[in-house]
Amino acid sequence: MRTSRLEAFSDGVLAIIITIMVLELHVPEGPTLEDLSHSATGFLTYLLSFVYIGIYWNNHHHMFQLVRRIDGTVLWANLHLLFWLSLYPFTTAWMDETELARTPLIVYGVNLLAAAVAYYVLQLAIFRAERPDSLLKDAVGRDLKGKLSPVLYLAGIASAFVASWLAVAFYVVVALIWLVPDRRMESYVAAHGLEA
């Protein structure tokens, strides 16, 4: 089974998720800067989730450059990832409308964590489908960032019990870590003379 339609479908879903979040940004009630300022939290949480979906798209893109063979399990592992990502507009909006209250922050962190786990499961499903010679497995290597993220999400979730801004800080830090594109794939492609 080729990956082109899985990629196209994932692109479609991610494009929609990243865009409909803006529909949750309520238009200010009045015409002043003061009115607009009430959208500040909404704007920043939108930005954060936009970056997160961008990261997933980016990594998904890089990952599938090295995938040659998939099966039904990979299709479902991919849908599983998309499911958790599709909840971002919901958890983001809740976090925004409660002005970063504790429980919504925790739930958002759980959502981030679930997506990270789903991404990891997707990777495993691909390794299995491509057994025994997965280029991806070779390229992923020790996967430091992938292993660090869940830890930081958990730290963020835990710190929400102490202070909201601390939880937000953890979530922002993970995003920043990933903003640096995943060069492993690029260098692997370059080093092995592969062309996706």
Added chain:
Amino acid sequence: MRTSRLEAFSDGVLAIIITIMVLELHVPEGPTLEDLSHSATGFLTYLLSFVYIGIYWNNHHHMFQLVRRIDGTVLWANLHLLFWLSLYPFTTAWMDETELARTPLIVYGVNLLAAAVAYYVLQLAIFRAERPDSLLKDAVGRDLKGKLSPVLYLAGIASAFVASWLAVAFYVVVALIWLVPDRRMESYVAAHGLEA
């Protein structure tokens, strides 16, 4: 006529359906877990419909790997299927907002049934367009799952008159049956050395 644009369009519609359903998930009124718990039914019905759309995308994907030739009738049979699937957000939201009341459960079941019939009709249209040598027809074979689903939907609809949870149980069972990917296509492709 080639199938690539039909597949791309279907991917687009399915990606949108699966994603906009999340817009029907109302953001909790307050910042507590208690508030979030009111979204539990919404979350579970969203999950169910997400899985159903995922199943259709999955089977659609598998099916069109074996389709070589389509005509105008297939295009319309495909749109007919997409029409019924596009109503999922509507019937899902009604079921959710009425906390699984009887009539909405029945209407949801009718929607599931209509989509299943439309999928069957699409298959027939493809058989006809590819006559006399449809690979798909060959691969589909006796189509046990395809014939069992409508029966279970009808049982679900009927059981809604007895108890809501029974209807839900039937709808969940059909989803579980299909979660197992349609390996007929995969094995057919493998056995006949075809590459989609």
Added chain:
Amino acid sequence: MRTSRLEAFSDGVLAIIITIMVLELHVPEGPTLEDLSHSATGFLTYLLSFVYIGIYWNNHHHMFQLVRRIDGTVLWANLHLLFWLSLYPFTTAWMDETELARTPLIVYGVNLLAAAVAYYVLQLAIFRAERPDSLLKDAVGRDLKGKLSPVLYLAGIASAFVASWLAVAFYVVVALIWLVPDRRMESYVAAHGLEA
């Protein structure tokens, strides 16, 4: 300039238009069939607009099978068509919420007419871009249906002043005329041994 990205973008926009219309279908207020019956007009107008968008996708698909060369003017003529089509959710919702009042019916008819004119203009732009040897121009021929539709839309608009149902009837008739796929393209492709 190749047509693939224009087709992909159009597919995306049409897929979204056809799907977001369902968001205008308000979830019934209560859990009874009586409550659902209030959605009847909404359901039927949704069906009508779904079929119309389906027709445009279908014809667009057929048309671009014969297009080999486009330019900037074609891109804008295509966006012009998409603009009018993007208003369908708006005019459909107005028609629905006013229970088929006269003015909304007229405005819907004007929207249908504007899209038909935009489609015609797109065709002319393609003829010009492919000058002097447009396969499409050859295949379109006398374009009876294309010339009949605007007349019927105008008749529908005019008849809205007499009776709502008459206007609806005209709009439904045009849809039925087009539901028969545009076989000119298919037969042209077949007759000339072209493969899109």
Added chain:
Amino acid sequence: MRTSRLEAFSDGVLAIIITIMVLELHVPEGPTLEDLSHSATGFLTYLLSFVYIGIYWNNHHHMFQLVRRIDGTVLWANLHLLFWLSLYPFTTAWMDETELARTPLIVYGVNLLAAAVAYYVLQLAIFRAERPDSLLKDAVGRDLKGKLSPVLYLAGIASAFVASWLAVAFYVVVALIWLVPDRRMESYVAAHGLEA
């Protein structure tokens, strides 16, 4: 890294942005032309933003015809552009609902400006990725329109302090300037016998 998936994802996001703006067009309260007339501002601002997104899609399309090589920085520069464009529905709706009040007009202008800057940054990122032999750099040349637009946006923002209609006029003028498709790319492609 090839550009096909970046283009597909961008097409998806742009298609969604251009289409969901119509959801911000509120269905008139009553069934008369008088009721519809309240949507006039909404219709015109929708048209303006539709044209702007159309321009970006158009230029994006032309630009990537000449791009052969991208890297992770280009992916993020592209997402950065999409981020600002994704705010158009929000700033457009605010401008519309306040009937073109001063602050919303300024914010809309800032949004236009930010997108223009993001587009410019994307171009630079592409030049860098394709170093030393960027066809795009060669084709873009002096980029008069690209340098003029930000100036006009700033003039529009400034003039909003004087009169609303003047700001709108500036924004409309930039759109008109760009409506003329970017023939530099087309002529470059033609002149150098390239085929995208």
